Amino acid sequence: MKDTKRTKALISEYFIFVIFIALVVVLTCLKPSFIQPGNLVNILKQASINGILAFGMMFVIIAGGFDMSVGSTVAFTGVLAAMLGQGQYPLIVPLLVAMLAGLAVGVVNGVGVAVGDLPPFIMTLGTMTAVRGLALLISNGKPVIGISAEYKAIAASSVLGVPMLAVFLVVIILICSFVLAKTVYGRRVYACGGNLLAARVSGINTTKIRISTFAIAGLLAGLSGFLMTSRVTIGQPNAAESYEMDAITACVVGGVSMSGGVGKSWGVVVGCLLITVIANGLDIMGVSSHWQKIVKGAIIVLAVLLDIKGKGKKN
């Protein structure tokens, strides 16, 4: 009796994982080519940029915030990196500049929310629009071409068969999971999102914590911008449209609560893989991209609905 109860609790806790496995099995049965190593590498590549953004987003959402601006930041920092990555400087320069620019956007967001007391949605909607403008301004509205071969090689290369982009993703996942689960800082991020007032009267500097979560999201958006330019080999000011939505989707599907204070790293990993696998699976089955959007939307709602229902029964 007690065992079945525990099993049920476990299943409801890891429900999204079960859905993911089921999906992989179904896709493999429908299209055996899905499970080919070549395609798996492809999935990892596709998942990596969204994954890095999703982990930044995860900090913000767990602390009770929300960030609409990361897509624009990816485009802006991508253009910056393309302009500096033409071979005139060592590659570390465009990388650092992109990450610092992202960090700056994040700090502006954080200060607006935590100090200016603006709703996160409004503040980041503003920066989303303004930063997109910045990307267009510095590139004159045209793609920046001519990045060095060395820069292009980052996304194209692989280590022991694992694409370099995925290596970046894994490193980011490990760092973020460690910070959230083991450090005092991580604990306080959860506390801020769980109950901001309680965190404040417990002596936590909630302003600092909230700014820092936006800063992390910005920093990782800068890294993503740098990697994306390498992947597509141009700095495209109109790129990364609605990437923030994909990052939010990965978090929410992965069990991060939009009201803050709840969320686990492995959930976001699964959430991120889940939406990539859906896109990839539909692609190799030859479903049109219009239909893909409809299916993706339906699956997001369905996954979260099943998740909520599963948890509801536990209580």
Added chain:
Amino acid sequence: MEYVLEMKDISKTFPGVAALDHVQLRVKPGEVHALMGENGAGKSTLMKILMGIYTKDPGGEILFDGKPYHAANPKEAMDTGIAMIHQELNPILDMAVYENIFVGRELRKNGLVDKKAEIEAAQKLIEECGLHVSPKETLRNLTVAQCQLIEIIKAISVNAKVIVMDEPTAAITEREVELLFQHIRRLTEKGVAIIYISHRMAEIFSICDRVSVYRDGQYIGTDDTANLDETKLIKMMVGREITDVYPKLDADIGEVIFEAKNIVRADQKVKNVSLSVCRGEILGIGGLVGAGRSELVEGIFGMQPLSGGEIYVKGKKVKVSSPRDIIKEGVALITEDRKVTGLNLSGSVNDNIAMVAIKKLLSHGLYNRSKALSASQEYIEKLNIKTPSGNQIVGNLSGGNQQKVVIAKWLLNEPDIIILDEPTRGIDVAAKRDIYLLLGQLVRQGKAVIMISSEIPELMGICDRIAVMCEGNYSGEVQRGEFSQERIMALASAIKV
């Protein structure tokens, strides 16, 4: 040194309001010092200044351990040795017990959180407190009382010299209050001073050594509890003598107007409870926190599904599947938590009063503003709601006046049966008295009132009959002639007498 804490000549002005006007507080080591005063007297403001949540106006000084003290934020206050248990402050529900206890001052090993040490320390603290929960349990799965005790454990574990407790017993049962008092005594023996804020007179007299009273931002005075009695204390708080704390108006009791038979809730929080009430009667429902009283009336009102039972209003059987079904029959429920289920806090008094009976305020099918205004004006006067105008935002009113707005909103719908869940919780003496008188007038008009309350003196003061619940069951009832605190407590804890 006589005092561990001295606050002298403290003022605090908010835009347009002087919340504190040159007040003082002197606390001795090892004493339990009560802060008394009605809502808006300035007790909470004074404590928030102490904790560094508010900054006092220039002038005045605070001495802690004889040295000048200033806290810019709660962390500084705690580091200096002052901790506070906040009223109505929810803990972090999605965190585990041990995480809540150590939030903001996490135990570390090599710069990382030392989870193992935290769990062990939490386990020890929980056991000392006589609580039976695992430190790893998530707070969401605990009862309100258990959460409250976790807050208390957290404050105690800071090793503070002064602990402020703001309404610490609001949500816990008698047995847990006794445990809390044991803890307080243990702390005071060690020389820790407790500043105790509560509206419950009985607690003040049983645990506190001295009392300081405030009224409208002014300091009234400090005295030993031994020199005071309830009447004297109320006089200090209210500024005038209230001899009749529980006014009871006579009314003729008529025929049965409302009956609920064998109510069982689908979630088993209420198991087979029946009750009935007559015209002209005030029926009290007593019991401990968690006895299922609110759950019973929420079930009757269609807010939660029932798995059994019948409801009769004026002799007619009513099938209730949502609140609409029973509101139509002339039943009103004034819920326990006015801020969550009672009011639109950012709406005006007028808007709130118009919320339920909006159909009465229409002309030609459209909302008629002037009708709504005159209706709301009528109830503002009838219920003595203290507000600058009907356009005032409800969130800015005091608790007592907010509660009156909730009642007004339902009265406008002219119900015959009015159910109130803890209608006087957290409101001041004068507003309480207004509400008792109002209930008396309502039953005089031939309506029936059902009132849930955790304060037995209040039930005994104004009810004609008290039904008592215990652990989801009906455990008995007492007629007005036979009221006694012991009898009701015995029923509430299901002890046979």
